[in-house]
Structure formats: structure tokens, C-alpha cells
Amino acid sequence: MTVHNWYLYSPDDDPQLRPDADVLLVSDPQFSNLPNPQIQTSELAEICNVGHALKLEMFLLMDQLLDEDQLQKLRTYLPWIEAIGFDGVMFADVGVGYEILTKGLRLKSVYDPGDLISSSGEAHQFLKQGFDLVVPSRNLSFDQALLIAQKHKKRILFDLRRFRVLAASKRKLLSDYFENKKIKKQADTYWMIEEKRKSGLEIKESDAGTFVVGRLPSPEVCYSTMRSYGAHFLLDIPQKGERK
Amino acid sequence: MSVELLAPAGNLSCLKLAVSYGADAVYIGIGNFSLRNDSTGFSERSIIAATRFAHRAKAKVYGAINFIPHDSDFKSLTNTIKKLERLHLDGVICASAEILRLVKKNTKLPVFISTQQSVLNSAAIAFWKSLGADRVILGRELSIDQIKRLCETSEVELECFIHGGMCTNLSGRCHLSHYYTKRDANRGYCAQPCRWIYQLQEENGFSYDEIFTMGAMDLCAISLIPELLKTGVSSLKIEGRMKSEYYIAACVHGYRSWIDANENQTASESLLKEVMDDLDSCANRPAGTGFLEAKEKPGQIYPVTDSFVNHRFLGIVKKIDKTRFSTNLRNPLRLGEEVTVMSPKQPLRHFIVEKMTNAEGEEIVECHQPMSEVRLQAPFVIPPYSMIRRRNT
Numbered sequence: 001m002t003v004h005n006w007y008l009y010s011p012d013d014d015p016q017l018r019p020d021a022d023v024l025l026v027s028d029p030q031f032s033n034l035p036n037p038q039i040q041t042s043e044l045a046e047i048c049n050v051g052h053a054l055k056l057e058m059f060l061l062m063d064q065l066l067d068e069d070q071l072q073k074l075r076t077y078l079p080w081i082e083a084i085g086f087d088g089v090m091f092a093d094v095g096v097g098y099e100i101l102t103k104g105l106r107l108k109s110v111y112d113p114g115d116l117i118s119s120s121g122e123a124h125q126f127l128k129q130g131f132d133l134v135v136p137s138r139n140l141s142f143d144q145a146l147l148i149a150q151k152h153k154k155r156i157l158f159d160l161r162r163f164r165v166l167a168a169s170k171r172k173l174l175s176d177y178f179e180n181k182k183i184k185k186q187a188d189t190y191w192m193i194e195e196k197r198k199s200g201l202e203i204k205e206s207d208a209g210t211f212v213v214g215r216l217p218s219p220e221v222c223y224s225t226m227r228s229y230g231a232h233f234l235l236d237i238p239q240k241g242e243r244k
Numbered sequence: 245m246s247v248e249l250l251a252p253a254g255n256l257s258c259l260k261l262a263v264s265y266g267a268d269a270v271y272i273g274i275g276n277f278s279l280r281n282d283s284t285g286f287s288e289r290s291i292i293a294a295t296r297f298a299h300r301a302k303a304k305v306y307g308a309i310n311f312i313p314h315d316s317d318f319k320s321l322t323n324t325i326k327k328l329e330r331l332h333l334d335g336v337i338c339a340s341a342e343i344l345r346l347v348k349k350n351t352k353l354p355v356f357i358s359t360q361q362s363v364l365n366s367a368a369i370a371f372w373k374s375l376g377a378d379r380v381i382l383g384r385e386l387s388i389d390q391i392k393r394l395c396e397t398s399e400v401e402l403e404c405f406i407h408g409g410m411c412t413n414l415s416g417r418c419h420l421s422h423y424y425t426k427r428d429a430n431r432g433y434c435a436q437p438c439r440w441i442y443q444l445q446e447e448n449g450f451s452y453d454e455i456f457t458m459g460a461m462d463l464c465a466i467s468l469i470p471e472l473l474k475t476g477v478s479s480l481k482i483e484g485r486m487k488s489e490y491y492i493a494a495c496v497h498g499y500r501s502w503i504d505a506n507e508n509q510t511a512s513e514s515l516l517k518e519v520m521d522d523l524d525s526c527a528n529r530p531a532g533t534g535f536l537e538a539k540e541k542p543g544q545i546y547p548v549t550d551s552f553v554n555h556r557f558l559g560i561v562k563k564i565d566k567t568r569f570s571t572n573l574r575n576p577l578r579l580g581e582e583v584t585v586m587s588p589k590q591p592l593r594h595f596i597v598e599k600m601t602n603a604e605g606e607e608i609v610e611c612h613q614p615m616s617e618v619r620l621q622a623p624f625v626i627p628p629y630s631m632i633r634r635r636n637t
Contacts, residue, residue, distance in 0.1 A: 061569070065414055067386065068393050071365040085520040092417070095367030098374075114417040115430050116339070119315045125341035137312075137424055148316055167438070168418045170385045170535070171542045173458055178446070180544075181454045192442040192456060194424070200445060201423075210458075212413075214423055219254070 004227065006157065006234040008046070008061070011038045017052065017237050023057045025234065031062035031074065033168055033208050045084040052085065059110065063092040063165075064208050069079060071095060075103070082107050088132065100222065101130045108132040110157060115139050120151040133157045133232060138164070138216055147227065154230030158222075161236050166214045173210040174203065246478040247472075249503060250306075250403065251496045254486055256290045259305070260297055264629040266500030268296075269304035273336060273485060275324055277317070278308040279360070279432045288331060295332035297579040304353070305336035308485075308524065309343055310358040310513035312416075312430035316343075326350050328633065331633035337381070339430075344375055354378035356403065360416035364390075367395050369421040373400045384410055384463070388471050391522070392466025395476035399409045406472065407495055408524075410534055412438040413459045464523055464531035466498065466516075468508050470598065472536075490557040492527040493631055497586055500523035517593050525555035525584075525633055528608040558632040563619075570619045570628045575635065577618070584620060587630040595622045 004170035005142060006023040007013075015021075026048075027034065029041045039047065044060075053059040066074060078099060081089070088108030091097055100109045111117075111126050112135035123134045135157045136148050149156050178185040192212070201214040225232065253259035253268035262270045271287050272277075274293065282612075286294060295305045307328060313321060321343070328336065329351045336347045339360035346354050357363065357372045362383040369380050379401035382391060386404070395402055411418065417427055417508040420437045427433035439459035445451045463483070465472065472480060482495050498519040505511040509616070559571030577583070579600060585593045602608050603617040611618050620632075 013577070031469055056618070065362050065383070065385075065417075067390055068365050069278060071367055081531050093365070093368060094361070094371045095363075095365045095369075098367045098371040102370075113361075115419065115428075116312055117423075118312050119318070119340075119342060120545075121315065121318060121342035121345075122313070122340055125345060129371075129374070139419070140314075144314055144316075159304075167458075168421050169413045169420045169542070171412060171460070172411070173544060174444075176541060176544050177454075177456055183452065183454070186446060189447060191445040191447070193451075194437070197424075197444065201443075203445050212420065212458075216419060216423060216482055 004232050005231075006059075006232060007237055008234070009039075009051075009159075010036055010237075013237050018235075021056055022134075023059055023232075024051050025059050025061050028060045028062045030077065031060075031066070031070070031096075033063050033066050033211055034204065034206060034213075039041040043082075044086070048085045057087045058085070059088045059090055059108070060086055061090050062096055063090070064172075065093045066086060066095060071099075075099065078103070078105055078107065090135075094126075096124075097129075097131055108130065110135065112157075112159070118144070120148045123148055123152050123156065127152060127155050135159055135234075142222065144221075149226045149229040149231045150213040152153075154232075156226075158226060159234045161234060162215050163213055163236075164216060165211050165214065167212040168209060169211075172205055174205040194225060247477065247503065248304075248403075248508060249494060249499055250479045250481045251480060251497065252408075252485040252487065253287070253294075253492065256294055256297075258487075258489050259294045261489050261629060262489075262496050263298050263303045263492050264338065265496040266504075266589050267303060267496050269306060269334070269479070271306040271308055271481075271485070274309050274328070274336075275320075276432075277311050277313075277321060277324065278485075279310050279430075279434075285331055288327070290431055291333070295334075299332065305332075306335040306337055307331070308337040308354065308358075308546075309347075310337050310339045310360055312360070312428075313343065318346075322346055322350070328353060330477065335378070341375055344377060345373075345586065348376045356381055356401075359383055359405070361402045362414045362416055366394055369394065369398050369400065369402070379403055381405075381481065381601045383415060385414070385535050385597065388468060388475060388536050389538060391472075391477055391536075392475040393504060400479035401457045402476075403479035403481055403484055404464055404472070404477050406469075406480045407463055407499065409488075409529075410460045410463050410483075412460040425469065437496060459544060461533045461534070462527065462529045462531040463536075464527075465536055466502055466519060466523060466534055468533055468536055469499070469502050470511070473503070473506055487558065488526075489534040490631060490633075493527040493629070494522045499587070501591070502588065515591075521592065522586065525557075528553060555584075555633050555635050556636060558634060559628045561626055561628075561632065564626050564630075566625050567623065568619065568621050569622050569630075570617055571632060572615045572617050573611055575634075576610065576612045581634055583620070583622075583632050583634050585624075585630055585632055587627045590627065593622075593624060595624070 009024040090110040110133040115137035193200040248268040251262035356379040421429040444456040536594035556575040561569040563570040
């Protein structure tokens with residue numbers, strides 16, 4: 001793979017804000033933790049075609065951890081994803097990657113298990129199995145991240161987004177809370193304010209569970225240094241007026 | 245083949261209790277490479293003593309190297325791994341593909357993939373098998389039916405949790421501790437912010453008075469043992485390497501009794517009540533069956549103002565002379581109170597304290613001083629490693 005800059009796709013985004021995009025990552029309506037409500041499964045083929053027309057590679061984000069029933073659904077879904085033209089899948093469940101590798105699919109595979117890849121040796125084990133890219137932990141120092149990029153040129157994707165899912169639970173924590181307190185649940189998104197701190201974290205509930213979203217410091221990654229080793233980057237869409 | 249009852253041990257004393265009370269296997273932390281970095285841990289010498297003790301009782305000892313390593317860890321980690329076999333361990337638990345490779349390269353020990361990898365499906369199990377794993381410890385987000393389905397197709401052993409503290413969020417994927425405290429949960433320093441107190445606020449700023457917490461209820465699957473025994477799972481695991489000697493002994497005692505009774509078809513309501521008494525006596529948080537019963541909600545805890553403890557642990561017996569024994573009291577005791585005696589692989593027994601003497605041999609009516617030595621007499625023979633407790637009044 002020679003592409004470098006990845007962005008999470010939203011139908012609302014102005015493509016002019018990401019002129020340097022090489023890949024668009026589309027939250028899969030069925031297998032991502034927080035799917036974009038504006039993206040339906042029936043629209044994926046068209047989204048993929050539009051992306052290809054703009055000379056972008058198109059990947060699907062499937063960051064749920066799947067139980068066996070979901071795995072069975074995925075087994076018929078993945079060939080369809082390939083048939084409609086998607087180039088690859090970014091996933092958090094190693095079982096998804098195993099399905100891609102062992103079922104003769106041509107989809108490229110990007111393994112992102114959160115903080116579980118924190119060394120070059122760990123990255124190597126998954127790349128050796130056949131995954132195309134891996135995403136190292138966001139919790140690494142510059143030296144730690146640099147070593148991984150140096151040893152695995154062109155096969156590392158650094159997630160540099162500011163806001164991300166800090167915790168994912170299969171429990172419906174908000175629904176349970178409101179039911180237990182006999183309060184009517186008004187929305188699917190709230191803020192949770194820790195008693196000793198003023199700032200809060202967004203907490204959302206979807207069919208897949210409960211997710212806490214917040215801002216972690218970006219990994220200590222120097223874009224130009226890592227880029228020289230062929231690293232890929234998942235970036236935020238810049239806000240209007242914001243310099244890149 | 246009988247299912248393995250696997251218990252935790254944070255130190256040698258806990259291991260001896262776990263084995264004596266009937267655990268088929270015990271897991272311990274290795275050096276600074278496990279996820280319980282505050283436990284007193286095991287030195288090489290104590291690991292050798294532990295494995296010797298366990299093997300004499302035909303029990304196994306597994307070493308946990310289940311932290312997520314950085315490149316800088318591997319020099320000392322590799323040296324440690326090379327020594328594992330001469331410590332006579334029976335297996336290694338890890339959460340890293342690279343550590344799996346190193347253990348396989350340097351030892352003949354079986355390797356178990358930690359619940360930190362949150363394995364929930366057959367493809368993920370197959371992946372770890374392809375890397376050489378011998379057992380996979382399943383994620384906690386599975387029902388009994390789902391566990392049974394996985395056991396039917398798995399080519400490696402499967403293990404599941406049955407008791408103890410549970411993560412609210414998917415194991416290994418939670419950044420909350422790092423966000424709030426810069427403490428890395430994947431290296432044994434989780435600050436457990438899921439159990440802190442929060443206020444919930446709508447996007448328009450409206451706040452709810454009732455406090456919000458994400459903390460999960462503890463898991464207690466004792467009532468589901470009959471179903472779990474039919475799943476084909478190889479090992480039933482109790483969480484708690486940081487837990488006390490009493491907790492470990494009481495949990496193992498309860499689960500051992502109930503598993504054996506179900507396997508031998510001697511289970512009864514009265515035995516279940518006694519077993520529940522064991523587990524209640526060491527509980528400090530509400531417990532439920534988690535995800536195991538698909539129809540039930542996994543459950544959260546809500547901060548409780550009242551104490552949840554309904555028993556008081558009194559002490560571990562020592563200086564036994566048939567029916568007479570000493571103990572260093574952990575809680576107050578007075579004449580006339582009923583004491584429960586928990587002994588390895590025996591039913592619970594009770595007696596009323598009719599006579600109590602202090603370390604000087606003087607008869608006393610009550611004792612309030614923590615860790616004071618008292619001598620008591622029971623109407624029955626007291627085996628080694630017995631513990632005593634009493635109900636809260």
C-alpha cells in the first residue's frame with residue numbers, strides 16, 4: 001500500500017477540507033460501534049463508487065467485537081463488501097481479520113485493537129500473519145512509536161484523531177441507569193462529569209452498547225518523521241479556518 | 245473429564261489456602277509482568293515453593309505474564325521466560341502474540357490467551373490457535389449458550405470466569421484510566437475510574453441529581469454451575485489475585501463443594517444455601533450473573549450507603565491441638581457468640597464460644613484488640629488451614 005492520509009467519512013464533510021486524503025474510512029452501518037446515522041447499508045456501493053471516482057481508496061470501519069451470531073452474519077457480508085468494490089476493512093476483532101485471510105477474500109486488512117499493540121514485536125506478529133496494516137497504541141512515547149514505524153515501514157497506521165472512543169461496553173449503561181432510577185431516558189448522548197473535575201466526557205448508547213468519547217493527547221508522533229518511513233495516518237477533518 | 249476450578253493467588257499463603265480448599269489449579273503473577281502490579285507477588289523461590297506445594301496436592305500453577313509489553317520490556321522479559329520451566333509452572337497466561345511466541349520458543353509450557361484480548365467468537369479462537377495457543381480465556385460478555393456453542397467447535401481448551409470483580413468495559417480496550425490519571429490499565433495500573441462517581445448531564449446542561457457510576461456488579465455464577473458444567477468448558481476461573489486469604493478460601497470452598505456435588509449428583513438445596521453463605525461471607529459488592537444469563541441484564545452497581553458485609557472474618561486457625569486452637573482475631577469476639585468454622589473440603593460447622601483465653605492463658609469474656617491471640621475450643625476436631633467467622637449482629 002502506498003497511501004498515507006486517512007479520514008473518517010461523513011456525508012456532511014466538505015471534500016475540499018481534505019484535499020490530501022488518500023483513503024476514506026466509512027463506519028459500517030452494521031459492524032461499527034458508532035455508525036453514522038446518515039449512512040445506510042444500501043448506500044455503501046454508491047459511496048464506494050464516489051470515493052473511487054475521486055481516486056481514493058475506500059475502507060470500511062468495523063470496530064465492534066463480535067459474538068458468534070454476528071460472526072455468522074459477517075461471513076456473508078464480507079464477500080458482498082468486496083463485490084461492491086471496497087478496498088479493505090479496518091477492524092478491532094482479530095476474528096474479522098482471520099476471516100478475511102482464510103476465506104480467500106482480496107480485501108485489505110487493517111487491525112486496530114486499541115492499546116494492545118505497543119511494541120514492534122507485537123506489530124510484527126500480526127503483520128506476519130498477513131494483515132496489511134496495524135494500528136499501534138495511542139499511548140506510546142515518540143521513541144516507542146518511532147521504533148515501530150522504523151521496523152515496519154509502510155505497514156503502520158497511526159491514529160492521530162483528537163476525539164476517540166475511550167471505553168466501549170456491551171452493557172446498556174444509560175438505559176440501565178434510567179430504568180433503575182425510574183427516570184425517562186430522553187436521548188442517546190449525555191455528558192458524564194466526574195465529581196472532582198469540571199470537564200466531562202460524552203457518553204453514548206447504541207445498539208452495540210455504551211461508548212465514552214473523549215479527547216486523548218495525540219500520540220507523540222512527528223508526522224514528517226513517521227511519514228519518511230511510509231507510515232499512514234488517520235486524521236481529523238480540519239475545522240474551517242484551522243491550519244493543517 | 246472433570247472441569248478445572250482455577251483460583252487466584254497473590255502470594256504463597258493464598259496459594260496454599262486455594263490448593264488446600266480444593267482448587268485444581270492456581271494462577272499467580274510473574275514478576276512485574278502481570279496486570280496486578282500492586283500485589284506482593286512471588287519471588288523465584290516462592291514460586292518454586294508454590295509449585296512444589298501444589299503438585300503434591302495434584303494441583304497446577306499457571307504464571308500470568310498478561311501485561312501489554314513495550315519494546316524496552318523484552319530484554320528482562322525474555323530472561324524471565326527462559327527461567328519459567330525450571331520454576332515448574334504448568335502454563336503461562338499472556339495477552340500478547342509476541343509473548344506467546346517467546347514462551348513457545350523458549351519453553352514447552354502451554355500458553356493461555358488472556359481475557360484482555362476479549363475473545364468472543366470462533367474465528368478469534370481459531371486465530372489464536374493458529375499462533376500456537378493451547379487455551380483461550382473467553383471475554384466476559386458471553387452467555388452460557390454462546391460459551392457452549394464455542395466449546396462445540398473449538399480446537400483449543402476454553403476457560404471462562406465464574407466469580408469476582410468484572411470490568412464494565414471491554415477488557416484491554418479501555419483508556420479511561422489513562423485519560424484521568426495517566427495510569428496504564430494494560431500494564432497493571434488501572435485506577436478503576438469506571439467505579440468513580442459521576443454526574444450525568446444532558447447536552448442542554450440539565451443535570452440529574454442521582455449519581456451515575458459505570459461500575460459493574462461482581463460476578464457470582466454459583467447458581468449457574470449445573471449449566472456451565474454442560475458447556476464443555478475446560479476451566480472455571482475465580483478472579484482476585486489482590487483479594488484476601490479469606491476471600492480466596494471462602495470462594496474456593498463454596499465452588500468446590502457445589503461443583504463436586506453437581507458432578508456427583510449429590511446437590512441439594514441445603515448445600516446450595518451453605519455454599520451461598522460462603523460466598524456472601526466474603527462479598528463486599530453486590531453480585532450478579534453478568535452476561536451469562538442472556539435474558540438478564542448484565543447489571544451495574546449503584547453506590548450503596550449501607551455496609552454490604554454480613555459476616556465478620558475472625559481468623560485463620562493455628563496451634564491446633566485436636567479440638568483446641570488459637571487464632572489472631574481480625575474482628576471482635578465475645579462469649580456466647582456463634583462461630584462458623586470453614587475447613588478445606590469439609591462442610592461448614594458451627595459452635596458457640598463457651599470459653600476463650602488470651603495469649604497469657606487467662607480466661608476472657610470478650611476480645612476487641614485486632615490481631616490479639618485467643619485460644620478457643622470447638623466440639624469437633626479442627627483441620628489445618630481452617631478459618632473462623634461469625635455473622636454480623
